[in-house]
Amino acid sequence: MRPPDSPIMIFLILALVGMVRVIDAEVILLTYDDGDYYATESVIPHFNISHMFFKDLTPAYLVLQKQALLPNTTADYLCDEITNASIIISIARDPNSIQTVIELAALSRIPTIQIRWESPWKKEGYEVDVNVTLPDDLPNYISLIHPSLVFQSSILDIFPLMEIEEDLVVLRDDIFNRGFNTWRFYLNTIPGVNVTYKNLALTPEKIRSQINTLVNSENRRTIVFVATTENIQRWVYEATRYIEAGQLQMFAFTKDITPFQCDECAAVNMFWIRPYSTNKVQDTRDYNDFIIKNEINTELGYSIKPWEELDVAFYYDIMNASSRYIKSINATYAKWGYTAFNCLFEPQNTSLPFVPFLLTRKVNEYGSYIEQSPGLYYEDVPVRVYRVWRRTELPDERYSKMMANWTTTTGLMLYYDRLTELPQDIxxxxxxxxxxxxxxxxxxxxxxxxxxxxxxxxxxxxxxxxxxxxxxxxxxxxxxxxxxxxxxxxxxxxxxxxxxxxxxxxxxxxxxxxxxxxxxxYDLVGTTILMKKSDPPYSLFRFLDVLEWPVWLCIGGAYLFTSFLLWIFERFSPYSYSNNKERYKDDVEKREFSLKECLWFCMTSLTPQGGGEAPKNISGRLVAATWWLFGFIIIASYTANLAAFLTVSRLEQTVKSLDDLAKQYKIEYAPTKGSASETYFRRMAEIEERFYQIWKEMSLNESMTARDRARLAVWDYPVSDKYTNMWRYMKECGLPETIEDAIQRVFNAPDGFAYIGDATEIKYATLTHCNLQQIGTEFSRKPFxxxxxxxxxxxxxxxxxxxxxxxxxxxxxxxxxxxxxxPNKVKCRASEDDGEGISIDNIGGVFIVIASGMIAALVICIFEKYYHKRRAYLVSRRKKHTPASSPVDSSIELDQIDSGKDSISHASLPPPFSSIDGTTLTKRRGSHIVEEGKREEMDRRYDNPAFE
The missing domain is CATH 3.40.190.10 (Periplasmic binding protein-like II)
Incomplete structure (x- = not known):
């Protein structure tokens, strides 16, 4: 490691690193051989666009820096250029350049990905160029075999089973770069077959000439196409006569994913060998949508060709793993900020193992990654073999039948007895x-x-x-x-x-x-809308929810306060019945408003039965009238709100058709990916866009007269953009992958989600889920x-x-x-919308109230019966223990206790006889004189059972 020259240099470097942290820029260094036309024209553009796709997915600003490797480029030189690099991706093919990148990785300890495509690859015994020394102590140095090499290696297992008896003529175009043609090596290893390579003719005249030369002059009749589907179809069309005569045996070995169709080709007899996507992920589709959405195809002229998808998916995987790695690094070291890799301060380099990010996805678009040896990985590309067969005399019989499937893990798997079996015989x-x-x-x-x-x-x-x-x-x-x-x-x-x-x-x-x-x-099936039911949850005591609990508490407080106020006025008013009984002795109704009567009066006043006789005093009547007015308002308000509360759910559904969905932006909506509904909305949006372009071209056409252009110039857009806006909103919301995902979004979306799909799948969803409903009528009806x-x-x-x-x-x-x-059909409770009545689930609490009142009355009745028997027992016991000579006036009944102001208080009741001594008895006899003549009458009254 090269040390800094001085403290000032250290300070400047630290300041530079600090500035980098401020701007949060992370660099991915892409190295390539200087002068490599294939790298600059066919590889780097894909990395540039994939970098644009992933740069917004990381918290830091992702920069793709390209570095050409000259023959004299050294690792020390590169160290000065990658002070802020986070990952190195090398697409260099020259052994010296690869060795330089290895030395750079050893110096900087930066995670490095080296793409290998310089020699033929095979599953076992593969070795890199002898001039390259692989590192032993760099866990973050990874070599990836290019998937095209894996695809080309399938020749070793497929062609020996093709029963080829003649020498091969390989007709090729530029589908593979001339410097990237290891497929030649595999074809040359086919035992007992000589191979000749020719360029594929592209124009009809040259094709006919080439066919004539091969068949008639050179007697070469076994042809292998290594070309694009379009060029192969053009050649086969011109060779119809020779194919019909059985003079040509053809094989197509192409990485073009476009299948052979060619409606004009009347005679075909060919094996078609091509890579096949796993279809577990749709990376290329999403990537292509990004290109079109951002108009990269028109602004930069970039597009993904069918024969480039295998390579593009590979570069996409690398950038995907790199961006997720950088994102994880930033999250792991967020406390101190991400320390960029550099060659000067190795201890400051913050690193995580890179391989898990490469292997996180179990299946990529063209197979999962498999470790061949430590640090060396390849993608298990699926390859399929088809037999295409047509005859001119049988125009209604066309075959394209899959005969075998190949992967590196399974080898060649035949679906029928022989690979060369004719499709019409199967x-x-x-x-x-x-x-x-x-x-x-x-x-x-x-x-x-x-x-x-x-x-x-x-x-x-x-x-x-x-x-x-x-x-x-x-x-x-x-x-x-x-x-x-x-x-x-x-x-x-x-x-x-x-x-x-x-x-x-x-x-x-x-x-x-x-x-x-x-x-x-099946009958015509249209498209319709699936939404969650807006019915509120059922509650037996829903009638209590009409008013909030503070309102109920206030009503209860007003009831108690009014009842107590009536009792106070009855007790203290001189004109009340309790204080002026002589004045009202001739009235028919005589009601004394005790506290119990006041509570009963206020309660019954709220019912249609009425409260009964009102108080006699003016103040009490004023309180009663006020309570009646209060009760009238409360009852009227409760009745009106109860009706509205029980029917409000019928009015909550704001979306009743597709137009209602289009006019709002709160509820999300979308069809599933790949469905006919998605195609319908996408095509309708494209039609609207096309009509708009036609109108715009007409209105701006300078060849028209000014008067004609004026007729087309309007303030409002003359063509509806309904589906354009809907399709844009659907893409923003995100299309669910499956119907199950759509149903989960319908249930769980915070603001609601409307799924647009076939009426049959929506009908089945409502059949198996009680909380779902179909909205609107069917449109765009089509048969199954x-x-x-x-x-x-x-x-x-x-x-x-x-x-x-x-x-x-x-x-x-x-x-x-x-x-x-x-068998999956569920039985749902009847909806309130099915009829005009109120369901028992919402009003059943009233019956519970009635039942509770009856049960409470029964309990009180039992208590009253028990209480009555208990009193009778106490009276009989008192009579039994009272001495015959006792002067106590036994005519005092217990019913008079606490019965009013004229009744005997507890203090005046005699104590139990067991506690009366002689002195007390003498005093009581002195204070309660009983005439001698009445003693016999009192005894008779005590002996009479009817006397209680």
């Missing part, structure tokens, strides 16, 4: 499907059930065919990209990975361009049908079988089974 068919109940559902054991499965069983029984069903990898119906390539279910069908597509696949003109449809097996590979010979037979099932009402039986009798 009577076993592959059916791709997508899980969407009740049409298709998957059981825990992996088997499929549903409406379409039962229908396919009936069709197979009629046609006597065998088949296997597999689920599409990405779980989508498929969308088409800018290059015309499909993914999802449609992609499997177009490429030839499947013979039929089974599921709720709607018939659209866009899909009909690339696949064939049978007759519809089975899709087959273009030109498949069984298309008409399947259509006839479907018509037979429809005429015999078998499909109607299946519909009843999977809709009306579906």
């Amino acid at each position: 009577k076993f068919y592959r059916i791709v499907t997508i899980v969407q109940p009740p049409f298709i559902d998957r059981l825990p054991d992996g088997s499929f059930v549903g409406y379409c499965i039962d229908m396919m069983t009936l069709i197979a029984a009629q046609l006597n065919i065998s088949y296997t069903i597999f689920e599409v990898e990405d779980g989508s119906f498929g969308t088409i990209d800018e290059n015309g390539n499909w993914n999802g279910l449609m992609g499997s069908l177009v490429s030839g990975s499947a013979d039929f597509a089974l599921g709720p696949l709607s018939v659209t003109s866009e899909r009909e361009n690339d696949v064939d449809f049978t007759v519809p097996y 049908a089975m899709a087959v590979h273009p030109g498949h010979p069984l298309k008409n037979d399947i259509s006839i079988a479907i018509l037979y099932l429809m005429n015999n009402r078998k499909l109607e039986t299946l519909r009843d089974r999977w809709w009306n009798d579906n």
Whole structure:
């Protein structure tokens, strides 16, 4: 490590590092060989755009710095250039340049990624160039095998099984850079075959001349195309006559992901070998959407070609791992700020292992990363082999059938007995499907059930065919990209990975361009909206929620206060009945307002029964009138609010149609990715944009007269932009991946989420979830049908079988089974919107109040009965223990105790006889003189049972 020259130099470097921390700039250093045309023209542009894609995903400002490596470039020189570098990515191919990068990594300890593509690769026994010394003590130095090398290595396993008996002629274009042509090595290793390499002719005249030379002059009839799909199709079209005569044996080995279609090619007999996306992630699609959204394709002229997707996905993975690594570094060392890597202060370098960030994603778009040896990784690229076969005399029979699948871990896996078997001789068919109940559902054991499965069983029984069903990898119906390539279910069908597509696949003109449809097996199905029900939660005591608890407490306080005030006025007013009984002795109703009567009066005044007789005094009547007015207002307000409160849920649903969704921005809405609904909205937005461009061109056309232009010049936009705004808002909200994700967003979105999809899937969601509802009417109605590979010979037979099932009402039986009798159907409580009445769930608390009152009355009745018997027992006991000569006046009844002011107080009651001594008895006899003649009458009264 080179030490600083002086303290001043140290200070300047520290100041520079501090400035870097302030601006939070993180540098990714991209090194390449000076003069490498392939690197500058075909690799660096992809890294530039991917850097633009990821730079906003890190807290720091991400900078991509490019450094050309000259023959005399040293690691010490590079140290001065990378003071603030965080990661080094090397695309250098020269051994000296690679060694320089290794020395730089050893000096700076910066995580370094070296892309390897300089020699043929194989799974076992691969060794790098002997001139390069791999580091042993640099855990963050990683070598990545370019995926094109992995793809090219499949030649070693595939071509020996092709039964090639003649020498090969390889026709190539520039799909692979001339300096990146290790595929030659693999072809040269095919045993017993000589290989000749020629440039592929591109124009019709040159193609015909090349065909004539190969077939007639050189007698070369086994051809391998290493070219793009477009160029291969052009060549095959011109060779129709020779293919029909069986004079050509053709193989296409291309990294172009566009499948062979060529509607004009009447005769084809060719093996098609190409990489195939795992479809587990859609990185390239998202990346391409970013390019179009930011107009990078128009401003910078950058686009992703179909034969570049394998490479672009690889560069995308590297930048993705680098950005996540830098983000994690910043989060880990956020307390002190991220210390940039440098060559001067190694102890200050903050680092984390880089490999976990590369391996975090279990599956990348073109396979997962596998460690071949310490520090050396490669991507397990899937490769598929198709057999394309057509004959001129059979224009309705076109085959593109997948024959085998290859990966580095599984090797070549044949689907049939031989790789060279003719597709028309194979009577076993592959059916791709997508899980969407009740049409298709998957059981825990992996088997499929549903409406379409039962229908396919009936069709197979009629046609006597065998088949296997597999689920599409990405779980989508498929969308088409800018290059015309499909993914999802449609992609499997177009490429030839499947013979039929089974599921709720709607018939659209866009899909009909690339696949064939049978007759519809299901009625017209439109698009509609799924939202969460806005019904409030049910509550037995919902009638109590009409008023808030503070209001209830205030009403209770007013009731107690008024009752107590009435009792006070009754007690102290000289005109009350209690204080002036002689004045009101002739009145029919005589009511004494004790505290108990006051409480009862105020309570009954709030009911239709009324409170009964009012107080006699004016002050009490004024209090009663005030209470009546208060009660009238309270009852009227409660009644009105109760009705509104129980019906307000019917008015809460503000979205009733698609137009209502378009007019608001609070509730998010979107269809699922790859669905027909997504295609509908995207296409409608494109149509509006196209109409706008036509209007703009017409209104700005200077060749028109001023009067004609004036007719087109309006203040308001003449074409609706409804779908343009909706599609923009949908992309901002984010499209859910699956219907399950959409339902979860409907349930959990804070401000609400509306899912827009096929009416059948929305109907099934409402069938299995009580809290979901369908909004609005259906629009954009389309039928469901089975899709087959273009030109498949069984298309008409399947259509006839479907018509037979429809005429015999078998499909109607299946519909009843999977809709009306579906085992997943849930029974939901009746909604308040289903009728005009109030459900028992909201008013049942009233009955609980009645039941509680009756139970309380029963308890009080039992208590009264017990209390009455207890008093009778005490009276009889007192009589039994009272001496016959006692002068006590036993006519004093216990009922008079506490019964009024004229009753005997507790102080005047005699004590128990057991506690009366002789002196007390003498005093009581002196104070309570009883006439002798009345003693017998008193005894008779005590002996009478009716006397209580």
